[in-house]
Amino acid sequence: MVFSSMSFILLFLPIVLLLYYSAGALRWKNTVLLCASLFFYAWGEPVCVLAMLLSTAVNYFCAKAIASSDEPGKKKAALAAGVGVSLALLFYFKYFSFALSNLAALFSLNMSVPQIRLPIGISFYTFQVLTYTVDVYRGKAPLQKSFPRLLLYVSCFPQLIAGPIVQYADVAAQLSERSTALADFNEGFERFVVGLAKKVLLANLCGAAVEALPGGGASSLAGAWYHAFLYTLQIYFDFSAYSDMAIGLGRMLGFRYKENFNYPYVSLSATEFWRRWHISLGSFFRDYVYIPLGGNRRGAGRTALNLLIVWALTGLWHGAAWNFVLWGLYFGVLLILERFVLKSVIEKTPKAVRWIVTFLIAVVGWAIFYETDLSALGSTLRAMFGLAGVPLLDETARRVIRQYSVFPLLAFAFSLPIVPALTERLRAKSERGLAVVRAVSTLLLFALSLVFLVGQSYNPFIYFRF
């Protein structure tokens, strides 16, 4: 099910909230939430729910084995089993066809490559359940004795499909003890509405403009850049909208999820960009891959290698295609350069220049991310950098720029922290005024989102496919 759908907004959410708040004891609240979450997942993927159940069950028993054993060897074996099964499921569903087709191409094998349906959200819930088993092994998190509670952690509908990646240690306590204050409900609902509006009013309209420039806009230099710029906005509003809605829904249900975005497009370096973009993924790779590899404690060379490994994996996590790996390595190399080569240059560079360069780095990055076909990606990049022999501006690009300019400009403005600044200003003047503005804007955004949803066709979130 999609948050920005009629069935979710008009039926699922109000019914779940009604049942949840009628349930009384937390035990019953959790039961309502678990049933709702499984229904939520099965609504879109009725069969694939089994893969999630299997992954959770295996890790439940492996963590139990880890906690009940005193022998390091057995603990390690149980850890390996839990991690192995989860990653094997992820590999099978997400990377098996990709690996086979690459092997076939590499060795000129004549084989048919099976097309395997990717269960929605598998990359997210696999990582979540891994944090549970690994943290139990590390002694950082307590064993969860109740399977339904562990399943609730993995499947909890606000964050099930597209994150944020919630580490078990962060919510372990909330699974067995949590409350919802009035303020939490209000903040949560308003955050959900803001996310809904970002998705329906900004991301989808930027997406329509992206679609209007076929082939990555590579038929002209301006088209290629404008396409990449629009996609830069679309993916930010699409993904951060989902995170807003997830965090808001979680808060309405008593969960506190960490922030996943912090205005990434104000960053002054690629390193800062990744501290502000998809924060939960960065934290996962830092805690569960980079640090176990040795982090930055084994010299510059090893640090650089660790960074490259982490970024290649980060890219691959996003999808089974070489452009994602390329995209990950692109940022890996940039981060290495910033850390070891360009540090002093960056510090001396004026902030405005750093901001522009970082934004352009992000735009080029999203151009790489967008195009899964390498030959088409080559055409797009050649067009962007004037190497394709295409005109500066063609009719298609001119038409799209003329037709789609106001909403993208608005979207760009909202990608900068203008709203928080205005909110603080208003708060300083009048708390009551701020409350009225928030109430009115929530009402307007909710109504406007519904109006736009009525006429829009199904438009799932970009990050669903990861």
Add this chain to the structure above:
Amino acid sequence: MNRYLRLAENYILLLASLTLGLYLLLFAPKDGGVSETENRYLQSFPELSASSVLSGEYMDEFESFLSDAFPARERLISLSDAIRGAFGEADAPEEARKLFEEEQGLVDDEAPEEFSNDAALTPQAEELPSDAAPSASAAEMPSAAARGAAIWQERFDGSREIVEQFDAERVAYLAGVLDLYRAALPADGNIFFIHVPASDVANPVFDMHRFADWGDDLDEALQPLVDEGVRIYNATKILEPFENDGPMFSNGDYHWYVKTAWRTSNAFLHDLGYAPSGFYDYKYYLRYSLSKGPYTPEQLQSMTLERENLMVPLVLSPVKTDLITNLTERTSSDVYDFTHHGYTMYAGGAKGPYRLFETGFHTGRSALVISDSYAFSMLYYLFPYYDEVLQTDLRGTNYDSGSVGASIRQYMEQYGVDDIYFVTCHWTSINGSVFTWRLEKLLDSAPQEG
């Protein structure tokens, strides 16, 4: 106090949502109906079955039902369109068409005023510039028998929205021009004429379901007026049987997909007495993944329709291509333009003034294709039936006035043309300010330099 104000509002919004949701679930009409604004059938309440649930079809249809049954839906759509329009993002077909015409060189400063899109045609030879009125005088044209024609989209209530109207006089004029070309061919020669309603007409019918049907009766108006050997085709009739066989026209530009071009070419070839070619008699590249092709028919058939629509047919035998200037000067060219991923990849895009394809087949016949870009993807399907295919595009800059060096008739004689195909989209054809006008003018004269 502020907290309670916000809480009350949030509760009211959630309660209102639930009320609306329950109303839709329990009381909204379940039979779908028709949207007058969008001209399409609305989703009825889906039937529950194990297979529809497991395939996800039930959920998709349920979602569509909630959206389609939403109270005051059409007003809300108008409102969202108005908001988008206020921000400059509404669809602008007129502007798109204008840009298309500019881009395609459809604005010809030379053309007499009566050949403009807006003016009715008065085919009086004396009104044309002296160099533009060869043998086709108004007296020779069967205007008395002519009747008008139109392309239309049909609404769900059976009424029609006229897309393009063709005056009787203009129909008669075109008939006269086509007869001139027929007369220039050998006795067993054939003229094939088709104009295809472009994607802006087709997609609202087949892709968006905003209209129930489409139609075009130019063939009925034109066929009785032309000589034997001139065959007028109707794209709407040719494509009608395939309306449920996937998208036929691009959403990204104004062209048709290669499979649609293949279907149309089969209609021509059928009338020449040939068995229709199989779409998968050809291997295909995909425009966006040339490095991975060619794909076998089995691989292609397992791919999605979206992929199918990006296909580039591979020629069945080695084809030699030359650009022809000044009647006989040849410059080697390409059968495909692999530097592009768009429609211009087919046949290398609009290059000219003439291109000669030596097909590698030996049938003893040659063809001339006078077209806009719509024919580019179709050319490949004609190759097996001709020794040589000569192609030209008479529009603006495409027909380079400095290097043509001869009339169309001279080119036809030089390359032994037996059959002529006129293949354009409807924007370029009978009402276009360039195409029909130039057909007559350039048959016996070369364009003037500069």
